[in-house]
Amino acid sequence: MTKKLEDLAVPVYFMTPGKRLPKRGPYYVIAHDGVYFRKDTDLINALVKVDGVDFLRRVKTFATFDLPKISLEMILQTVVFFRLVYSLQKTEVTLMLFYNPETKHLVIDCPQQIVGWPYVKWYDSQMIYQDDHDYLCVGTIHSHGSLFPEHSDIDMLDTKNSDGLHIVIGDLDKPFVTFDCNVVVNGNYFHRDPTEVIDGLRPTEWKPRFVKKVGGKLIRVVSRTNRIYYALDAKPDLIKSVEMPGDWFSRVRKDKKRLRQLPTLPQVAGQVENSDLKGD
Numbered sequence: 001m002t003k004k005l006e007d008l009a010v011p012v013y014f015m016t017p018g019k020r021l022p023k024r025g026p027y028y029v030i031a032h033d034g035v036y037f038r039k040d041t042d043l044i045n046a047l048v049k050v051d052g053v054d055f056l057r058r059v060k061t062f063a064t065f066d067l068p069k070i071s072l073e074m075i076l077q078t079v080v081f082f083r084l085v086y087s088l089q090k091t092e093v094t095l096m097l098f099y100n101p102e103t104k105h106l107v108i109d110c111p112q113q114i115v116g117w118p119y120v121k122w123y124d125s126q127m128i129y130q131d132d133h134d135y136l137c138v139g140t141i142h143s144h145g146s147l148f149p150e151h152s153d154i155d156m157l158d159t160k161n162s163d164g165l166h167i168v169i170g171d172l173d174k175p176f177v178t179f180d181c182n183v184v185v186n187g188n189y190f191h192r193d194p195t196e197v198i199d200g201l202r203p204t205e206w207k208p209r210f211v212k213k214v215g216g217k218l219i220r221v222v223s224r225t226n227r228i229y230y231a232l233d234a235k236p237d238l239i240k241s242v243e244m245p246g247d248w249f250s251r252v253r254k255d256k257k258r259l260r261q262l263p264t265l266p267q268v269a270g271q272v273e274n275s276d277l278k279g280d
């Protein structure tokens with residue numbers, strides 16, 4: 001005869017203010033920072049942190065984000081901007097996504113930011129949608145220059161309190177680019193295929209080639225990377241018509257050196273305001 005869950009279970013208490021816990025276990029406690037277990041044997045009396053509750057089932061986590069796809073025009077504008085910034089000053093740069101749930105209108109905008117290699121710190125002042133309460137900030141897109149677009153530890157810190165769609169674009173020095181797309185909820189990352197969230201992307205078979213010395217001879221080798229490179233499926237007319245808002249560049253300030261601690265907005269606002277893309 002199989003046991004019922006109630007027979008297997010031990011009590012579970014919530015550590016609410018003023019809660020007095022029993023003097024002997026076994027029991028679990030759900031507290032501010034996780035789950036604890038009270039254990040008492042002939043030799044041991046303990047209350048310790050544990051990873052979960054033994055007799056309960058696992059939960060399969062998920063996250064969906066009901067946004068329209070980023071249009072081909074928007075991603076084209078983004079990639080052109082990222083490539084320009086990278087080719088001019090070899091730094092990262094960030095754009096932000098704003099969404100109006102009423103009209104279903106998704107837009108991108110450039111925040112004020114200090115950029116370097118390989119990092120970027122952005123501030124959301126003076127953005128055209130910041131004061132428009134119909135628009136919510138729903139994510140970011142930032143560049144990783146010539147590198148792979150995997151979210152770094154710093155990226156995760158930057159986005160952990162920012163629920164939304166966060167995208168990194170890499171390999172910007174190559175004919176095709178790579179993406180890392182994630183929906184982030186409470187610091188949890190849920191990977192998305194780039195074609196699920198961006199319109200007009202076409203995966204290619206293209207791989208980078210490099211020169212290698214074999215037996216004293218230089219030969220061209222195709223990289224064995226498993227990165228998927230994407231083409232932007234845009235007609236020449238669309239590519240020619242891409243326009244870059246002029247003030248995007250004025251909000252990007254190149255940092256001269258890696259800062260140990262990034263300054264706060266009031267410290268940099270004056271510097272950012274009159275800066276140009278090349279910095280000084």
Ligand SMILES: [Zn+2]
Nearest residue numbers: 151152155168
């Ligand atoms: Zn990054």
